[in-house]
Amino acid sequence: MSSFADIVLPAVTRLGLGARAVRARATAAFLVGVGFAATTAAILLAVGHDRAPMLGGFVRVDATSRLFLAVINPIFLGVSIYVWNRISAAPSLRESMGRFVTLALCFLTAANIVLVANHLLALWIALEVTTLAAAPLVVRSGVRSSQLASWRYLLFSSVGLGLVLLGFLCLGRGIEAHGHAPTFFLNQLPEAVAGVANTWTKLGLGFVLLGLGTKLGLAPMYSWLPETYDEAPPAVTALLAAVQFNCVLAVLFRVVQVYRPGNARLVNGTLVTMGIVSMIVSTLSLVATRNLKRLVAYASINHAGVIAIGLGVGKAASYGLLLYAVSNAFIKAVLFLTAGQIKAHYRTKDTRKISGLLQHLPYSGVFLMIGTFALLGFPPFGSFFGELLILSALVSSRQVLVFSAFCTLITMSFVATGRTIFPMIWGEPKEEHDWPRQTFLSASPKIAFLVVLVVLGIYIPTVVNDLLHRVADSLGGP
Amino acid sequence: MACGWRSVNPLLISLLGVLLLPLFVATWRTSLFGLAGQGFLMAWIAYRMGPQPTLLGEWVTLADLVFVRGLWAPAALYGILRAQNAPAKSDVIPPNLLSWTAALGIVVVAFSFSQVLVPESGEEETLIAVAGAGVLLGFFVLATQSNPFSQMIGALRIENAITLFELGGKHHHEALGLQLGQIAVVIVTVGLYRWYLRMLGTKPGSPASGSTEDVTL
Numbered sequence: 001m002s003s004f005a006d007i008v009l010p011a012v013t014r015l016g017l018g019a020r021a022v023r024a025r026a027t028a029a030f031l032v033g034v035g036f037a038a039t040t041a042a043i044l045l046a047v048g049h050d051r052a053p054m055l056g057g058f059v060r061v062d063a064t065s066r067l068f069l070a071v072i073n074p075i076f077l078g079v080s081i082y083v084w085n086r087i088s089a090a091p092s093l094r095e096s097m098g099r100f101v102t103l104a105l106c107f108l109t110a111a112n113i114v115l116v117a118n119h120l121l122a123l124w125i126a127l128e129v130t131t132l133a134a135a136p137l138v139v140r141s142g143v144r145s146s147q148l149a150s151w152r153y154l155l156f157s158s159v160g161l162g163l164v165l166l167g168f169l170c171l172g173r174g175i176e177a178h179g180h181a182p183t184f185f186l187n188q189l190p191e192a193v194a195g196v197a198n199t200w201t202k203l204g205l206g207f208v209l210l211g212l213g214t215k216l217g218l219a220p221m222y223s224w225l226p227e228t229y230d231e232a233p234p235a236v237t238a239l240l241a242a243v244q245f246n247c248v249l250a251v252l253f254r255v256v257q258v259y260r261p262g263n264a265r266l267v268n269g270t271l272v273t274m275g276i277v278s279m280i281v282s283t284l285s286l287v288a289t290r291n292l293k294r295l296v297a298y299a300s301i302n303h304a305g306v307i308a309i310g311l312g313v314g315k316a317a318s319y320g321l322l323l324y325a326v327s328n329a330f331i332k333a334v335l336f337l338t339a340g341q342i343k344a345h346y347r348t349k350d351t352r353k354i355s356g357l358l359q360h361l362p363y364s365g366v367f368l369m370i371g372t373f374a375l376l377g378f379p380p381f382g383s384f385f386g387e388l389l390i391l392s393a394l395v396s397s398r399q400v401l402v403f404s405a406f407c408t409l410i411t412m413s414f415v416a417t418g419r420t421i422f423p424m425i426w427g428e429p430k431e432e433h434d435w436p437r438q439t440f441l442s443a444s445p446k447i448a449f450l451v452v453l454v455v456l457g458i459y460i461p462t463v464v465n466d467l468l469h470r471v472a473d474s475l476g477g478p
Numbered sequence: 479m480a481c482g483w484r485s486v487n488p489l490l491i492s493l494l495g496v497l498l499l500p501l502f503v504a505t506w507r508t509s510l511f512g513l514a515g516q517g518f519l520m521a522w523i524a525y526r527m528g529p530q531p532t533l534l535g536e537w538v539t540l541a542d543l544v545f546v547r548g549l550w551a552p553a554a555l556y557g558i559l560r561a562q563n564a565p566a567k568s569d570v571i572p573p574n575l576l577s578w579t580a581a582l583g584i585v586v587v588a589f590s591f592s593q594v595l596v597p598e599s600g601e602e603e604t605l606i607a608v609a610g611a612g613v614l615l616g617f618f619v620l621a622t623q624s625n626p627f628s629q630m631i632g633a634l635r636i637e638n639a640i641t642l643f644e645l646g647g648k649h650h651h652e653a654l655g656l657q658l659g660q661i662a663v664v665i666v667t668v669g670l671y672r673w674y675l676r677m678l679g680t681k682p683g684s685p686a687s688g689s690t691e692d693v694t695l
Binding site: 100151158162165172 | 613
C-alpha cells in the first residue's frame with residue numbers, strides 16, 4: 001500500500017503541477033495571441049485610410065487614432081512576450097497569470113477604445129477603465145509599499161480623471177452659454193465651439209489640462225508616478241508608461257485639436273508652464289535618485305515636460321513633438337523591461353550595487369546602453385530629431401527664456417542620468433555572477449523596439465511620415 | 479430635467495450642510511452618513527428638477543443617486559470598517575480652528591465664484607456654488623489627510639460634487655449607454671476602494687516596508 005502511495009502520489013502531484021504549468025503557459029500564449037491580433041489590426045488600420053464615424057457616431061478612426069493604435073498595440077505585444085518568458089523563468093509567477101491576463105486584456109480593450117472613441121464622455125469612461133484595470137496590477141502580493149503605491153495611483157487617477165470630467169462638463173456649459181446646442185461628439189465639436197471663448201470654456205480647459213497632466217505625470221500632481229512605476233512589476237510599469245501614457249496623450253491631442261483655435265494663449269501658456277515646472281522637479285529628482293526604476297520614472301516626467309512644451313509651442317514643433325512622443329513610448333518600454341530583468345537577477349534596484357552589466361547580462365547591458373542613449377536624445381534615434389525640432393521651434397517662436405531653461409535642464413538631466421547609469425554598464429563587476437544567457441526569444445521584444453527607434457531616426461517609412469504630418473497638421477496652433 | 483425646475487434652494491442648502499457637518503463631527507460613521515445624505519439629497523434635487531421622469535435615462539439617474547451613491551458606496555465601506563473594528567474617531571480634516579475656518583472660507587469662495595460664472599442670481603447659481611464647494615472641500619480633505627479612508631471620502635465627495643454639477647446641465651444624459659458606463663465606473667471604483675480599505679486598513683502606512691526581493695512579472 002505504502003509503495004503504491006509512494007509511486008502514485010508524486011505522479012499525481014507532478015501531473016497536477018504539470019497541468020497548472022501548461023494552463024499558465026496557455027494563458028500567457030493566449031495573451032500573446034491577442035496582442036499579435038491587435039497589433040496586426042492596428043498596423044492594417046494605420047496603413048489604411050480614415051473611417052467616417054460609425055456605431056451611432058461613437059467610433060471614428062482618424063489619423064490620431066491610427067498613429068497611436070500603431071504605437072500601443074505593438075508595445076502591448078512586446079510586453080506579453082516578456083511576460084510569457086518571465087513565467088518560463090520563474091514558475092512561481094504562474095499562479096497569478098489568470099488574473100494578470102484578465103486585467104491586461106481589459107486594459108488593452110479600454111486603451112484601444114480611448115483611441116477610436118468619437119465622444120468625449122466615451123473616451124473618458126474608457127480611460128477610467130484602463131486605470132481601474134491597471135490599479136490592481138500594480139500590487140505585488142504581500143508587499144505593503146506596492147499596495148500603497150497602487151492606492152496612490154488609483155487616488156490620483158480618480159481625482160485627475162474627475163477633473164477631466166468636470167472640465168468636459170464646463171466645456172459643454174461654455175457651448176450652452178454661447179447659445180449653441182451642447183455636444184461631446186468630437187467630429188461636431190469644431191463647429192460647435194467656433195467663436196466660443198467664455199469663462200466656462202477657460203475654466204473647463206484649465207480643469208482638463210490639469211486632469212490630463214495628472215495622468216501624464218506633469219507637475220503639479222506628479223508625485224504618484226515615481227512611486228507607482230517603481231513599485232509595479234516591470235511589465236505593468238511598461239504598460240502604464242508606454243501604453244496608458246499615449247492614450248492620455250491622444251486625449252490631450254483631441255482637446256487641443258478642438259479648443260486651441262479659440263483659446264491659443266491659455267492652452268499654450270498652461271502647457272509650457274506645466275512642462276517647464278515638470279522638467280525642473282524631475283531634473284532635481286534625477287540628480288538625487290539612486291534607484292534604477294525611479295530614475296527612468298523621473299526621466300518619464302522629464303519627457304512628459306518636453307512633450308507639453310512641444311505641444312505648447314505650436315505648429316512649428318508639432319512634427320518634432322510627435323516623433324519624440326512615439327520614440328519615447330518605445331524607449332520607456334525597453335528601459336522598464338530591462339530594469340525588470342536587471343532587478344530579477346541582482347535582486348536590487350540600487351544603482352550603486354550594480355556594475356559590469358555588459359559582462360553579467362550582455363543583452364540587458366546592451367539594451368540599457370542603447371535605451372539610455374535614446375533616452376538622452378542621442379542620434380540616430382527619433383528622440384534626437386524630435387528634441388531638435390522642438391528646440392528649433394522654440395528659437396523660431398522667440399521663446400528665449402523657455403529655450404534657455406529647456407537647454408539647461410536637458411543638460412543637467414543628461415549628466416545626472418549618465419553619472420548613474422554608465423557605471424552600471426561599463427563599471428568593473430563587484431561580484432562574480434554566472435547567470436544563464438538570455439534567450440533570443442526573451443530579448444526579441446526589446447530588439448524590435450530598438451529597431452523601431454532607429455528606424456524613426458534614420459528612415460521614416462512614407463506611410464508613417466504621412467501619418468505624423470497629418471496628426472501634426474491637426475494639432476494646429478500659431 | 480433642467481427645464482421647469484421646482485424650487486431646489488432649500489435642498490441645496492441642506493446638501494451644503496451635509497457637506498460641512500462631517501468636517502466638524504469627526505467620526506467615520508458621520509462621514510459615511512454624510513455620503514449617503516449627499517446621494518439622497520441629490521436624488522431629491524434631480525426629482526424636483528424633473529418631477530415626472532419619463533425618459534429611461536432620468537430613472538437611471540435617480541437609481542444611480544439613490545442606490546449607488548446613497549446606499550452602495552457608504553455601505554460597502556461601512557462593512558469593512560466595522561469588520562476591522564475601526565476606532566470611532568476619524569478626522570476628515572485636522573481638528574483645529576484654522577482648518578474649520580479654511581473650510582468655511584472655501585464655501586464663501588465657492589459662492590463668490592458662482593456669481594462670476596452665473597450672472598443671473600437664482601437656483602442655478604446656488605447649484606454651481608454648492609457643487610464648487612463640494613469639489614473644493616473634497617480637495618481640502620485630500621490635501622490634509624494621509625490615511626486611505628479619509629482620502630476615499632475626499633475622492634467620493636469630489637465625485638458627488640461633479641455629479642451635482644452634471645445635474646444642472648442640459649447634456650447630462652446624452653446616451654443611456656454612456657450613463658450606464660459612468661455608473662459602472664463608480665461601482666467598480668467603490669468596489670476597488672473596498673478592496674484597498676481591507677488591504678491597507680485605516681491607518682497611514684509606511685512605504686519603506688517594501689521588498690525588492692520578491693519575484694515579479
